Structure formats: C-alpha cells, structure tokens
Amino acid sequence: MHRIINKQRLSEEVYRIEVEAPLVARERKAGQFVIVQVDSDYAERIPLTIADADPVKGTLTLIFQTVGASTHKLALKEPGDSIVLLGPLGNPTHIEKFGWAVCVGGGIGLAPLHPIVRALKEAGNRVTVISGARTRDLLIMQEEMQALADEHIVVTDDGTAGRKALVTVPLTELCARDPKPDIAVVIGPPIMMKFCAEATRPFGVRTLASLNTIMIDGTGMCGGCRVNVGGKTKFVCVDGPEFDAHEVDWSGMMTRLGAYKSQEQEAHHRCHMEMEAEALAAGEGEASK
Amino acid sequence: MSHMDISAYADAARLELDRIRGTELKPRDRLALPVQDMPCQEPAVRAGNMGEVASGYAPEQAMLEARRCLQCKNAPCVGGCPVRVDIPGFIAKIQEGDFAGACSVIKRTNLLPSICGRVCPQEKQCQMPCTVGKSLKGVERAVQIGRLERFAADYERDSGLLSAPAHAASTGKRVAVVGAGPAGLTCAVDLRREGHEVEVFEAFHKPGGVMVYGIPEFRLPKALVAAEAGVLESMGVRFNLNFLVGRTRKLSALLAEDGFAAAFIGTGAGLPKFMDIPGENFVGVFSANEYLTRSNLMKAYEKGKAATPLYPSRRVAVLGGGNVAMDSARMALRLGAEEVRILYRRTREEMPARAEEVVHAMEEGVKFDFLRSPTKILGDDKGRAAALEVLSYELGEPDESGRRKPVPIRGSEAVEPFDTVIVAVGNDSNPLLARTTPELAVDRHGHIIVDEKQKTSVERVYAGGDIVLGAATVILAMGEGRRAAAAINEVLQ
Numbered sequence: 001m002h003r004i005i006n007k008q009r010l011s012e013e014v015y016r017i018e019v020e021a022p023l024v025a026r027e028r029k030a031g032q033f034v035i036v037q038v039d040s041d042y043a044e045r046i047p048l049t050i051a052d053a054d055p056v057k058g059t060l061t062l063i064f065q066t067v068g069a070s071t072h073k074l075a076l077k078e079p080g081d082s083i084v085l086l087g088p089l090g091n092p093t094h095i096e097k098f099g100w101a102v103c104v105g106g107g108i109g110l111a112p113l114h115p116i117v118r119a120l121k122e123a124g125n126r127v128t129v130i131s132g133a134r135t136r137d138l139l140i141m142q143e144e145m146q147a148l149a150d151e152h153i154v155v156t157d158d159g160t161a162g163r164k165a166l167v168t169v170p171l172t173e174l175c176a177r178d179p180k181p182d183i184a185v186v187i188g189p190p191i192m193m194k195f196c197a198e199a200t201r202p203f204g205v206r207t208l209a210s211l212n213t214i215m216i217d218g219t220g221m222c223g224g225c226r227v228n229v230g231g232k233t234k235f236v237c238v239d240g241p242e243f244d245a246h247e248v249d250w251s252g253m254m255t256r257l258g259a260y261k262s263q264e265q266e267a268h269h270r271c272h273m274e275m276e277a278e279a280l281a282a283g284e285g286e287a288s289k
Numbered sequence: 290m291s292h293m294d295i296s297a298y299a300d301a302a303r304l305e306l307d308r309i310r311g312t313e314l315k316p317r318d319r320l321a322l323p324v325q326d327m328p329c330q331e332p333a334v335r336a337g338n339m340g341e342v343a344s345g346y347a348p349e350q351a352m353l354e355a356r357r358c359l360q361c362k363n364a365p366c367v368g369g370c371p372v373r374v375d376i377p378g379f380i381a382k383i384q385e386g387d388f389a390g391a392c393s394v395i396k397r398t399n400l401l402p403s404i405c406g407r408v409c410p411q412e413k414q415c416q417m418p419c420t421v422g423k424s425l426k427g428v429e430r431a432v433q434i435g436r437l438e439r440f441a442a443d444y445e446r447d448s449g450l451l452s453a454p455a456h457a458a459s460t461g462k463r464v465a466v467v468g469a470g471p472a473g474l475t476c477a478v479d480l481r482r483e484g485h486e487v488e489v490f491e492a493f494h495k496p497g498g499v500m501v502y503g504i505p506e507f508r509l510p511k512a513l514v515a516a517e518a519g520v521l522e523s524m525g526v527r528f529n530l531n532f533l534v535g536r537t538r539k540l541s542a543l544l545a546e547d548g549f550a551a552a553f554i555g556t557g558a559g560l561p562k563f564m565d566i567p568g569e570n571f572v573g574v575f576s577a578n579e580y581l582t583r584s585n586l587m588k589a590y591e592k593g594k595a596a597t598p599l600y601p602s603r604r605v606a607v608l609g610g611g612n613v614a615m616d617s618a619r620m621a622l623r624l625g626a627e628e629v630r631i632l633y634r635r636t637r638e639e640m641p642a643r644a645e646e647v648v649h650a651m652e653e654g655v656k657f658d659f660l661r662s663p664t665k666i667l668g669d670d671k672g673r674a675a676a677l678e679v680l681s682y683e684l685g686e687p688d689e690s691g692r693r694k695p696v697p698i699r700g701s702e703a704v705e706p707f708d709t710v711i712v713a714v715g716n717d718s719n720p721l722l723a724r725t726t727p728e729l730a731v732d733r734h735g736h737i738i739v740d741e742k743q744k745t746s747v748e749r750v751y752a753g754g755d756i757v758l759g760a761a762t763v764i765l766a767m768g769e770g771r772r773a774a775a776a777i778n779e780v781l782q
Binding site for chain 1: 599
C-alpha cells in the first residue's frame with residue numbers, strides 16, 4: 001500500500017495528491033502512467049497519469065478529475081490514508097532533440113503533459129505549450145508550464161483566461177509558421193486530440209497523442225484497452241500509451257471508451273446519493289447535539 | 290451424470306463397503322466396484338450461483354473408489370503425472386482410511402493438491418493409462434485419481450491440518466520469483482524448503498495468477514488459493530504485490546543491485562489473442578482474459594459491492610474450445626445471459642477442454658455449435674456488437690497435430706444475433722519482461738528459451754510455465770517451477 005502524504009483540491013472536480021512510491025518515483029519516465037485502486041478488495045483499477053515525481057523524496061504527484069464512482073472514492077482519501085498503486089506502466093515518451101516542439105494540454109491532460117514538456121526541454125528542444133480548458137478554474141499546472149515553456153499560450157472555451165478559443169486555433173497558427181514545428185504532443189480529452197490531429201495533418205507536423213482507454217491490469221493481459229492504429233489493433237498499455245495521432249481510429253476509440261457509460265452513470269449517481277445521505281446524516285447528528 | 294444429494298452417495302458407498310468388508314478383493318472384484326460419481330450442485334441451481342459446482346467425495350465414496358485401484362506394480366498412472374505423484378501410494382493410504390497420510394504422500398511431490406485435484410485434465414494424464422480404465426474399456430471408468438487427490442487435500446485443510454512444510458535453516462541467499470501463479474508458487478516453496486530467502490513479485494493485487502484471475506470461483510474457490518498462498522507466507526516466503534518486474538524494477542537491477550542471487554520467471558501467457566476478423570474492436574467483444582478478470586479477480590459479479598462494471602449481456606458467443614472457453618461460457622450464464630453458445634471449429638472429440646468441464650457446461654445449458662466459426666463481427670450504429678457471420682466446416686484429413694483438419698463449407702455463411710462475443714482462442718506471450726530485459730533470449734513467439742534445467746540465456750535466471758510453454762496447464766507450470774527450483778537450489782549450494 002502507498003500512503004498519501006498531501007492532497008489539494010485544485011478545482012471543483014480536480015484533485016492533486018502526492019503519494020509515497022519510492023520505486024515508481026525512481027523508475028518512471030515522462031509519458032508513463034500508474035494504476036490505482038482505493039482498496040484491494042472490491043475497488044476498480046483505474047489508470048492515472050503521472051503529473052510529477054520526486055525520486056529523492058520518493059513520491060509521485062497524481063492529478064485526477066472525479067468522473068465516476070471510483071475517482072470520487074479516491075477523492076475522499078486524505079493524507080495518511082493508503083491506496084494500492086502499480087507502475088510505472090506503458091512505454092516512456094521517445095525524447096530527443098527534435099528542434100521545436102509544440103505541446104498541447106487540455107484540462108486534466110496538462111498533468112501528464114508536464115513531465116513531457118520538462119523532458120523535451122532537458123533534451124534541448126524549444127518548447128511551445130498550449131494550455132487549454134473549459135474555463136479558468138480547470139486550468140492546472142500553470143506555474144510549472146509558465147516556468148518551463150519558451151512560449152506559453154493559454155486558451156479557454158469561455159475566455160475567462162487567455163484567449164477565448166479552442167486549442168486547435170493557436171495550434172493551427174503555429175503550424176502555419178515557417179519553419180513549422182518539428183513535433184506536436186497532444187494530451188487531453190479524445191475529441192480534443194482528434195481535432196488536434198486534424199489541425200496538424202495538413203501541415204505534415206508529426207503528432208503524438210497519449211491515450212487513456214479502459215483497462216484492467218495495465219500489463220497487456222486483458223486487451224480491454226485495444227485501439228486501432230494505422231489499421232492494426234494495438235494495446236494502449238504495452239504498445240502505447242503514445243501513438244501517431246494521425247493514425248489513431250478516434251471514433252472507434254471513443255466508442256470503446258463509452259462501453260460502460262450507463263453503468264458508470266448509475267454508479268456515480270449512487271455514489272453521490274450515498275455521500276449526500278451521509279452529509280445529511282452528519283448534519284442531523286450535529287443538530288441533535 | 291446423476292445429481293443425488295451427497296448423503297445419498299455416501300449411503301450407497303457405505304452399503305457397498307459393508308458388502309465387501311472382510312473379503313479379500315481380487316482384481317476382478319475391484320473392477321466390478323462402481324465408479325464413484327462426483328456429488329455436484331443441481332445444474333439448474335448452480336447455473337444461477339457462483340458456489341463451487343462439485344462438492345467433493347464423501348469419505349465412504351473415497352474409501353470405495355480407492356478400493357478400485359489395483360496397485361499395479363508398474364504404476365502407469367505415475368508416468369502420466371507431470372510431477373510424478375506416488376498415486377498408488379496415496380490411494381493405499383485412503384484405502385486404509387488414513388486420509389491425512391494420503392495427503393502427505395501427495396505433498397512429497399505436489400504442493401498444491403487441492404488445486405490440481407480440481408483443475409488437472411486427469412483424463413489426459415494419470416487416468417489415461419490407468420489399468421482399470423483400460424480393462425473396462427473407457428478412460429471415464431479409470432480410477433478417479435483427481436477426485437481422490439482433491440478429497441485427501443480437502444480433508445487435510447478442513448481438519449485444520451494444513452501446515453507449512455518444514456524448511457532448512459537460512460542460507461542467507463535471496464531468490465526472486467517473478468509471478469505468483471502456479472509455476473512461481475511451486476518454485477517458491479521448493480526454494481524456501483532449502484532455506485533460501487524467497488521473495489515473490491506479483492503485478493496484480495492478489496497472488497495466484499490464473500488461479501485467481503482466470504479460473505472461476507465455481508470451479509476453484511478463491512479462498513482455497515488464498516489458503517495455499519497463506520501457507521507460503523507462514524513458511525517465510527515474502528510477497529511483493531502490485532510490483533511489475535521490468536517496470537517497477539528491472540530484472541537486472543534485482544540481480545545486480547538488490548542482492549538477489551537468482552531469479553525465476555513465471556509470468557504466464559499474458560497477451561490475449563484475437564481472431565483477426567473484422568469487427569473485433571466493437572464494444573461487447575472481449576478477450577476471455579478481460580471477461581474472466583472482471584468477474585473473478587475484480588468480483589464484478591457481486592453487484593452493488595464491486596466497483597468494476599460488467600457488460601450487460603443477453604446473447605453471448607464464446608469462440609474457442611478450451612477450458613477458458615468453458616469457463617467464460619459458464620460464467621456468462623451465471624451472470625444472467627439468456628443464451629450462451631460456444632462456437633468451435635472442430636468437433637467435441639478435438640476439444641482441448643477438460644472432459645468434466647464440457648459435461649458441466651452442457652448440463653448447465655451452454656449450447657455448443659461444433660464445426661462453426663465466425664468470419665466477421667457485425668455492429669450496430671452505436672459501435673456495439675450485434676451479430677456474427679458464421680461459417681460452417683467439415684472435418685478433412687488429419688493435420689500435423691493428428692487432429693482432423695476443419696475445412697470450410699463454401700457458401701455456408703449465416704448471420705446470427707449476439708450482443709456479446711468472448712474470444713477464447715489462447716494467449717501470446719507477454720512482451721514486457723523480454724522488452725525490458727534485452728539480454729533474455731526468446732523465440733519467435735516471444736516464449737523464453739530455456740535449457741533442460743529451465744535456465745534462460747541470462748546467468749542465474751530461470752523460467753517456466755506458460756511464458757516458456759505457451760498456453761499449457763496448471764500442473765505443467767508447476768512441474769517447470771519444481772525443475773527450476775531444483776536447478777537453482779543446486780547452483781546456490
């Protein structure tokens with residue numbers, strides 16, 4: 001079991017936790033992920049990206065959004081509580097000196113993008129970061145990105161921070177520059193990554209996307225994470241998680257991501273109801289004192 | 290198979306034992322004793338629960354079944370056992386009524402008899418060459434060695450006699466065992482017996498490998514696997530769960546930096562194969578690994594408790610003819626599917642599944658479509674599996690495996706509705722450890738290459754089980770784990 005030593009609520013739905021995991025903190029590289037369970041009995045195994053790691057302190061920083069019952073339960077964990085954690089999983093990002101790299105992070109995708117930006121910088125690249133979110137409150141890792149990026153462009157859907165635009169707008173502008181970017185790395189919601197791929201495609205800018213699909217073991221055993229890339233079936237956990245964004249069958253991937261939508265909504269709803277009931281019961285307890 | 294209550298079986302066996310009491314049994318008399326059926330839950334009842342299907346022999350049944358054994362001097366049964374259990378020896382103990390003694394005899398060579406008694410394909414191993422079966426002209430009439438093995442092991446555990454095997458004083462030498470499946474656990478015990486410090490590394494959150502993620506509760510209760518792992522712990526074997534060797538720590542680092550003198554790799558066959566037909570990525574198409582892991586290890590069948598969701602299935606097609614196909618089909622029934630069909634390209638005779646599992650599946654209502662295999666999966670407008678296009682086959686000439694080769698019947702394609710498709714056509718080897726350990730030699734299938742002592746291309750590193758054999762059985766994996774442990778014990782002397 002791995003102890004949580006720090007927890008921060010970054011926005012209504014986004015949490016940042018720091019977890020003791022000395023071996024994983026030492027081995028992990030940019031682009032890799034972990035699988036987390038709130039307990040080893042009935043809990044679901046959920047893949048989470050690594051936002052940062054401190055090999056000296058022996059900790060990992062994980063940032064997650066409460067999207068379902070399991071991430072909700074994770075959000076209820078406090079410093080001192082322990083969780084089950086396996087990793088690092090997946091192949092590290094291939095890092096080299098490409099020249100000019102454009103890194104696009106949407107919402108929670110900014111978390112896994114952060115170590116990649118750092119690794120690209122350390123390899124001597126000029127890095128432009130595009131940070132995007134629905135609204136200002138959902139923009140995360142901004143200090144870190146600001147410190148690392150040679151150029152940092154912020155966009156929000158509602159204009160509450162930076163430009164009011166989708167990430168594809170500045171991405172297209174950057175691709176139109178001469179010389180064009182040598183590589184683009186995009187991480188965010190599947191629909192965003194799909195449109196980023198369409199934005200860079202006409203310019204012939206090589207684009208990598210990091211996929212976060214449904215998986216159980218994360219080691220190649222279940223095949224639940226499979227996705228069609230360039231006409232071939234690939235396993236995100238052992239062949240990925242990064243793939244050529246121009247080759248990914250995005251609509252197929254999004255369909256598979258929705259496989260359990262109705263069950264997840266039901267579980268999430270149940271989880272909410274339980275929490276509300278608990279809050280209510282606690283409130284009544286207070287009142288009767 | 291009839292389905293009487295266990296006490297009725299016990300009564301019938303007691304009458305028979307009374308009849309033969311005090312008589313010197315000649316081989317002819319032994320051959321005339323009735324084969325003891327396995328008491329089981331009623332098919333209609335068990336198809337709706339996760340409880341174990343077979344409840345095990347009553348003691349009277351075990352005593353009577355043991356009397357069917359001729360105690361052959363040449364013991365052909367032992368030759369059929371991958372770990373050479375002294376079968377006549379343990380059966381003789383059961384004849385005497387010394388059940389704990391019987392278990393001790395088995396445990397000299399097989400440390401997990403309660404598991405092997407349940408999952409070994411006995412009809413292809415020990416029971417195949419049995420003289421009784423040969424004399425009665427039917428392997429199903431052989432001495433029921435597997436059932437007797439299970440009886441002895443269950444007796445030991447249920448009587449509270451399960452104890453940790455003795456181990457030698459500490460040698461101070463550390464050995465890493467990668468993978469807590471049948472090969473790894475067996476290897477760990479044998480290494481620990483010699484006094485080595487053994488650490489098992491397991492990627493999942495529970496030990497047992499295929500015995501916890503794959504083989505369902507109704508065939509192999511998980512409490513039993515946990516009890517066996519508990520025995521290892523009480524011997525002093527240490528388990529590192531949620532630890533993926535190759536990723537959490539490189540194998541080379543374990544050996545070079547962490548002080549392990551040797552390592553055994555028993556990582557299993559963990560990369561599911563698909564059919565390579567169109568439509569396999571539709572929602573509702575699962576590898577058997579995923580389907581079974583969700584329902585077994587993640588306990589998705591315990592609705593309301595388990596957080597891992599299950600796909601709602603009504604009409605399920607299972608592709609394949611092995612044990613995993615049987616397990617998947619029977620699991621689907623228990624999870625509430627209305628119709629479950631197994632599609633197999635050959636006929637019942639060629640099916641690799643354990644005979645008893647096929648019978649059980651049929652009794653429970655699983656339908657079998659022999660000589661049929663899909664050519665494509667059709668989806669609906671939401672990207673969900675909706676139907677299979679199925680082609681019929683006929684048997685042609687025998688192929689290199691000696692089995693008659695299925696030949697497609699041209700123009701026989703038919704479309705049949707299914708909302709769930711479970712692909713159970715085997716596994717490829719998991720590339721992870723080989724990829725992160727470049728010096729480890731693998732063949733073109735990705736299986737680790739070993740010599741006759743299970744040694745790999747890397748010094749002090751041994752391997753066994755499915756990562757070497759491809760898809761095999763629990764008992765073969767155990768045999769390899771033993772052989773590797775013997776070799777490691779030898780080099781660490």
